Amino acid sequence: MKTFQLNNGELIPAVGFGVFQIPNNGPTYEATLAALKAGYRHIDTAAGYMNESDVGKAIKESGIDRKDIYITSKLWLQDYGYENAKKGIENSLKALNVDYIDLYLLHQPYGDYLGAWKALEEALIAGKIKSIGISNITVNLWNKFKDGMKMMPVVNQVEFNPFTQQKELRKVMAENNILLEAWYPLGHGNKDLLENDTIIFLTKKYHKNAGQIILRWIYQEGVISLPKSTNPERMKGNIEIFDFELTDDEMKAMEALDTGKATHNPEDPVNETRLMGLKIHD
């Protein structure tokens, strides 16, 4: 698996398996185990997904060395503020049944954000977390929070795919050496995207499926992707993107698909949470 280097020198696998909306107590365990068997070494979960324990169980039972698997989780909104965040981090470590988490993110802008960030910084110094990052932070929010952060985030995980290219945000993040991570890299299965003419043309040229073309494009853009699939063939295929390369012209044709819009508005986290079917309190 190819990796990208974060601004703290750590390496992150370029493609991770996302488990958003996969239920706990079975389905997430099975999906994670299948992903690890298919060759994924990067799993992206969150306290808010309520499936960290299944991820942890699959990792233990996979027989793969802990150090060979990259685990990302995220602090959920009810655990914001310094004291609550310290507990939230411990809860994630416990649910995942690990000694450390590779990457821990603040899931959304909310409440006492900078208090929560301070707890992440301390957990990093204590060795409980290897890298810390942010998620769903727009340029506007970045300008609001950045001066209150002692440590630089390594990533900002946001909605990103050929229709949602986040051009302004990418520029600002690049200036700060913060990599983007793509949630909804395949547009959450959006047919208009997966059946787009430019993409279909490329599927024929490279003998790859639409998802693979999009994920290759994201990789060449220098963005980490977190595709989700419960179909074993597509799950496996989504990491088979390192044996071909899009040309400069093809990259430009993909770039032209940008609508400049996102389907979700991170500046309204409470509404977002509801739309995503997540709960702030269980």
Ligand code: A2P
């Ligand atoms: P499935 O689970 O049947 O494979 P996203 O990661 O952007 O949220 O998108 C996930 C959606 O994209 C799921 O509906 C998934 O369906 C579908 N999907 C996953 N991989 C591919 C692929 N390679 N080609 C087309 N659709 C895919």
